[in-house]
Amino acid sequence: MAAWGERLAGVRGVLLDISGVLYDSGEGGGKVIAGSVEAVARLKRSGLKVRFCTNESQKSRRLLVGELRHLGFDVSESEVTAPPPATCRILKERGLRPHLLVHDDVRSEFDEIDTSNPNCVVIADAGEGFSYQNMNEAFQVLMGLENPVLMSLGMGRYYKVTSGLMLDVGGYTKALEYACGIQAEVVGKPSPEFFKSALWEMGVEARQVY
Amino acid sequence: MAAWGERLAGVRGVLLDISGVLYDSGEGGGKVIAGSVEAVARLKRSGLKVRFCTNESQKSRRLLVGELRHLGFDVSESEVTAPPPATCRILKERGLRPHLLVHDDVRSEFDEIDTSNPNCVVIADAGEGFSYQNMNEAFQVLMGLENPVLMSLGMGRYYKVTSGLMLDVGGYTKALEYACGIQAEVVGKPSPEFFKSALWEMGVEARQVY
Structure with missing residues (x-):
């Protein structure tokens, strides 16, 4: 294994998970x-x-950064790459109007998105919002579309909180994929596009980042 | 296509879905x-x-037959092959004590099963019981087991009710499979063992059934 000095030669930036x-x-x-x-x-x-690159999709960047700053981290919203803004860019580009199956704490990230008469479903880590009723509603929207589009903010299996392990969005995306016979588009890690947008926001190239 | 008379030659029994x-x-x-x-x-x-062969896993056979009789069908409990009793047989044979992620209306089918200190999870169509909390509890039980066993009563994608389409158990099983990195054992159609038990209960052979 190369020494640290050698491995970091040419490195100009660091991407950190949260x-x-x-x-x-x-x-x-x-x-x-x-x-x-x-x-x-x-x-x-x-x-x-x-730069902080996260698949956090349960909280808006504002809430997330608030928590981190409260814990003592030197971080600002503009330093965070997260799936919701990336999703909004894609929705706008493709003229998609989402039915949102997301946590209330992240809903503000979609304030500027038209959600009337939905022609796709966006699923994120909804936590307790993953009720049967909410899942069924998303399922029914998808089944009613001629070309169902399901966009998933990350595909995490689970995450750790202080009280133990918690189901993440990935399983729920799999559930809708199976029920509807479709495949979701994933926005977030490990998608190369997602990392690329983080690099672009940093103004560096892939070889310059650790 | 053969005429009906010819196709039914030698047929002694009929399996009906519900x-x-x-x-x-x-x-x-x-x-x-x-x-x-x-x-x-x-x-x-x-x-x-x-014989009636169903993947119904949201209601006990007693409730199901009650509904059918109310609608005018000539059917009794002993004529119904359903996943819960088949599951109970397997649990007993293998000394498994399930954590039950099931609808309250089917819980009575498991009355004689030891559910203390669970060493597996049984998932059925829980309907509104598929809350985040209940799914997470089942997930945590599985993650706590050295050899996680997940038994799924059918793998239905969805079913139709008078008000529209409803998510069935299959998607939720996929969710737990993905989150835990495991594969479920399916009890119910289209498992050959399940059909065989229906035939055995009828006292006929596969070639004699339509």
């Missing part, structure tokens, strides 16, 4: 993972470009 | 599909053995 890397989310704002506040501070002091 | 064939379930006990009450009566008068 949940499970900087902190474990949970009741009362979650819990810092030991050493991560200082690690972020040191990276920033080093002059490297730092 | 939901979507005899009736569409829904509020107030559902709605008969035109001609089906008389068709069942004629089959029985003809001297053929008639």
Whole structure:
């Protein structure tokens, strides 16, 4: 394994995950993972470009950054790449009007999107919002479309909170895929487009990022 | 295509589906599909053995038969092959103690099953019982097991009720499979074992059944 100095030669920026890397989310704002506040501070002091790239789809960036700042992290909304804004860009580009199966805490990210007379479904980590009724409503919207489009904000299996493991959006996307006989389009990691948009926002190239 | 007389030569029994064939379930006990009450009566008068083979996993056989009789069908509990009793046999044979993610209306079918200290999960069409909390509980049980066993009563994509299409158990099973990285064992149609048990209960062989 190459020494750190060698591996970091030419590196101009660092992409950091958030949940499970900087902190474990949970009741009362979650819990810092030991050493991560200082690690972020040191990276920033080093002059490297730092960007936070997350599949968080249960909270708006405003809420997420609020939590992180409360825990001591030096982070601003403009430094966060997350699936909701990327999804909004795609929806606008393709003239899609989504039925939103999302958590109330992320709904504000879609404020500028036309959701009347839906011609697609956007699914994100809805948490308790994944009721049978809400899932069935999304299912019925998809079954009523001639060309059903399902857009999934990430495909996480589960995530860790302070109280244990929690089902993430991926399983629920699989449920709708199976019931409707369709395949979802995933917006978020590990999609190359998603990483590319993070790099573009940083102003660096892939080979310059760790 | 062979004439009916020729196709039925040697046939001693008939397996009938229930939901979507005899009736569409829904509020107030559902709605008969035109001609089906008389068709069942004629089959029985003809001297053929008639058995009802269903993937219904939201209601006990007692409730299901009550609904059917109310709609005018000549059917008794002992004529119905359904996933819950087949599941109970497997659980007993293998010493499995299930965590039940099922509808309250089918819970009585598992009355004689030990559900303490679960070492597997049984999932059936839980309807409104498919809350995030209940799904997460089943997920956590599976993740806590060294050898997670998930038994699914059927893999239906959706079913029709008088008010429209409804998500069936299959999607929810897919959700748990994806989240846990496992594959479910399916009890119900189209499993050959399930059909075989229906034939055994009728006392006929596969070639004698239509």
